[in-house]
Amino acid sequence: MKRPNFLFIMTDTQATNMVGCYSGKPLNTQNIDSLAAEGIRFNSAYTCSPVCTPARAGLFTGIYANQSGPWTNNVAPGKNISTMGRYFKDAGYHTCYIGKWHLESLPTGFNYWEIVPGQGDYYNPDFITQDNDTVQKHGYITNLITDDAIDWMENKRDESKPFCLLIHHKAIHRNWMADTCNLALYEDKTFPLPDNFFDDYEGRPAAAAQEMSIVKDMDMIYDLKMLCPDKDSRLKSLYQKFLGRMDEGQRAAWDKFYGPVIDDFYKQNLSGKELADWKFQRYMRDYMKTVKSLDDNVGRVLDYLEKKGLLDNTLVVYTSDQGFYMGEHGWFDKRFMYEESMRTPLIMRMPKGFDRRGDITEMVQNIDYAPTFLELAGAPVPADIQGVSLLPLLKGEQPKDWRNALYYHFYEYPAEHMVKRHYGIRTERYKLIHFYNDINWWELYDMQADPTEMHNLYGQKEYEPVVKELKEQMLKLQEQYNDPVRFSPERDKE
Numbered sequence: 001m002k003r004p005n006f007l008f009i010m011t012d013t014q015a016t017n018m019v020g021c022y023s024g025k026p027l028n029t030q031n032i033d034s035l036a037a038e039g040i041r042f043n044s045a046y047t048c049s050p051v052c053t054p055a056r057a058g059l060f061t062g063i064y065a066n067q068s069g070p071w072t073n074n075v076a077p078g079k080n081i082s083t084m085g086r087y088f089k090d091a092g093y094h095t096c097y098i099g100k101w102h103l104e105s106l107p108t109g110f111n112y113w114e115i116v117p118g119q120g121d122y123y124n125p126d127f128i129t130q131d132n133d134t135v136q137k138h139g140y141i142t143n144l145i146t147d148d149a150i151d152w153m154e155n156k157r158d159e160s161k162p163f164c165l166l167i168h169h170k171a172i173h174r175n176w177m178a179d180t181c182n183l184a185l186y187e188d189k190t191f192p193l194p195d196n197f198f199d200d201y202e203g204r205p206a207a208a209a210q211e212m213s214i215v216k217d218m219d220m221i222y223d224l225k226m227l228c229p230d231k232d233s234r235l236k237s238l239y240q241k242f243l244g245r246m247d248e249g250q251r252a253a254w255d256k257f258y259g260p261v262i263d264d265f266y267k268q269n270l271s272g273k274e275l276a277d278w279k280f281q282r283y284m285r286d287y288m289k290t291v292k293s294l295d296d297n298v299g300r301v302l303d304y305l306e307k308k309g310l311l312d313n314t315l316v317v318y319t320s321d322q323g324f325y326m327g328e329h330g331w332f333d334k335r336f337m338y339e340e341s342m343r344t345p346l347i348m349r350m351p352k353g354f355d356r357r358g359d360i361t362e363m364v365q366n367i368d369y370a371p372t373f374l375e376l377a378g379a380p381v382p383a384d385i386q387g388v389s390l391l392p393l394l395k396g397e398q399p400k401d402w403r404n405a406l407y408y409h410f411y412e413y414p415a416e417h418m419v420k421r422h423y424g425i426r427t428e429r430y431k432l433i434h435f436y437n438d439i440n441w442w443e444l445y446d447m448q449a450d451p452t453e454m455h456n457l458y459g460q461k462e463y464e465p466v467v468k469e470l471k472e473q474m475l476k477l478q479e480q481y482n483d484p485v486r487f488s489p490e491r492d493k494e
Contacts, residue, residue, distance in 0.1 A: 004351040005314040006088070006164040006373055007301065010059075011294055012052065012100060012173040013334055014320035016345050018291060028185075028292055031299035032347065035318055039349035040356060040394065044363045046406050046426065047322040050334045050341045052102050052119075054411075055321040055366060060084050060103075062370030062385035064481045066409065074104055082382070084370050085109030088164040091379035096152050099145045099168035106132070112156055114148055116141070120170035122177035124245045138247070140179040142171050142290075146297040150304050162377075167301065171290050172324075174333070175223050177242065178289030180253040185292060191284040191327075193277065196452050199329045203456040204443060206420040206435040212325070212333040214283060215276045217417075223332075224282045225258050226265055280327050287326070315376060316349040319366070328452065335419040337408050337433050338453050342426070348394070356396045363406055363428070364390055386481055404428065407477040409485070413437060423485055425474040432458075432470040436485070444470075 020027040021036040048058045053074070054065035060083040061068045086109030089095045097107050101115040106128070114127050117134070125141045126134050127148075137144050149167045157163050178185075201208035211217045220226045222235030227243075246254060270278050298318065305311040323341045325331035334341035346364065350356065367387030374381050375389045392399050409423040420441075424433035429448055435441040444458040444467060457463045478485060 002313055003162045003378055004376060005162050005310060006093075006317070006377070007305070007314050008164075008166045008168075008317045008369075008373075009298060009301070009319075010166070010168045011318075011320045012170060013322060013324040014172055014291070014294075014345060015324040015326045015340065016343050017340075018288065018324075018326060019345050021347070022345060027288065029295045031295045031302060032318060032345075035298070035302075035316060035347045035349045038357075039316070039347060040358065040360055042346035042348075042360045042364055044361055045319070045344050045346035046342050046363065046365050046408070047344050048365050048367055048406075048408060050322045050336070050408075050410055051412055052321055053104065056101075056103060059321065059366040059369055062367050062382075062387040064367065064386055064407075064409075064483065066483050067384075067386070067481070070103065083107075083109055084166075084373065085113075085164075087370070087374055087379060087382070088377065091374070091377050092161060093164045093377065094158040094161040095164045096149070096157065097166045097168070098149045098152065099166075100170045101168070111158075112152060116170060119173055121242060121245055122170070123242070123250055124247065125170075140293065142169055142179070142293040142297050145169055146300050149301065153304065153308070153310075164373075164377075169294060169297075171294050172287060175239070175242070176283070176286040176290045178286060179293045180250055180257075182289045182292050183253065183257040185289050186285040189285070191281060193280060194327045194329075194452075196454055197276075197280070197327050197330050198273075199454070201329075206422065206439060206441055206443075207329065207336070210331070210336075210417060210419050212331045212335070212417040212419070214279050214327060214330055214332055218279055218283065218332060224279060225286070226262050227258070228262060228266060231266075283332060284326065312352040314349075315351050315373070317369070318345065318347040319369075320344045321366075333417050335410055335412070335417060337410065337422060337424045337426075337431070339431075339447075339451070342408060350394065354394060356394055360393050362393055362398075362402050363404075363426070364393075365406055405473055405477060407474065407481060407483070409483060423474075423478075423483070425470055425477060427470070427473075430466060430470060432467065432474065442467075 017023045019032055020029040021033040021041060047055045049055050049065050053070040057065045057068045057070040085095050089109050095110045097110045097113040100120055101107060107113040114129055116125055116127055120141055122141050124136060124138050126136050128134050149165060219233050219235045221233040222239040305314055322334050323343050324334055325340045328340045368390050371381045371385050371387050372390040375391050404427060406426045411421055413421045420435040420439050421437040422433050422435040431445045431447055433443040442458040443456045444463060445453045
């Protein structure tokens, strides 16, 4: 079989339940949904770490972030760490990276690259080029990243070689600034509040201590765009900086839409549950408008591949670096090991010759992507890669020795949103979490009986055998991935 091309589309902090093919709801994600309809949907795909840099490091390298270096944001991978770009280039592929990088370094191993600094800006963003120049481009970032990716395929790639193209979007990262053409969308739609939106966090002190509440912590101006001369907020100046990047026409369209919304909001003078619901609706609408641009641009790339006769020999992958809370537990953001931030969308449209379609239920993790792609490319898989190739699953096989548990570790505390450090294990039935450092608290959830993770079962006598088995299993995973935390109170304080 001819070696396939690879098109790897990754979004930022995309909630699985905000994709139509996962939620079963009409969410205007037709192009993403079509990928799933024509290919494979993974129902149990998870990130190994719930913040941008560690998650991306795991994905690019195939090893846990504690091994590659970036255990948290703002930490670069080790100098001797190779990434997917290098592996594919060495295997004879023409390689390209466009979009968000966020690894506190410049890309290596790619024939061509162009990245946004840090998180990037939604409007008229800067791009760092291979010449180490920073250039500002005019337009909306999701469109611009797609423009550059299509331009590379059309004008810059070496057509004598198979290609590996990574399109990594800034969207849907906070603060969810939609393209001007989509500002009016979803304004007539009312999103139902999650059943646990007003969670009281009984039996979960770490959950109670966070600073990611829609009601308490969501910024009225930065997050919800309620800019007013006589109103202030912690992040007002940052939002004004974002607005300052707009040209006259973009700003006029922005103000035309948000002006009446702002006036109406302050006129209502809402409080209590009415204010909470208003904030939730504003958040959901802005988030979905930003998703709409992603979906449109996925469609643009697919149309290009089909037009050029490349689609049948290209593996198209769609995923996100981690999930996101859409009001569950009353939250926005990510970080916790609870399902909404740990689980990610993962969709693959296979090249011709692969007959597998439909759903894959086995548990997979983002460290599995690198070995999978390398094996499909006929390239050697380095011995230090900790992930497992998904190729047997993609072929329709059901390996008897497939993993039955996943490991997760969040290190970033104290920091933004104040989520306690924790690690844990997720099996098909249970999830065990240990919060540590300035706290010593365990949580156990029966994911079948309690999929929204509301009832901590840890400490109940009837679950002691389950806890014992899970701790033994987790210790093995910590040793396997060389994570130094070993249930030691002294080590846990590190």
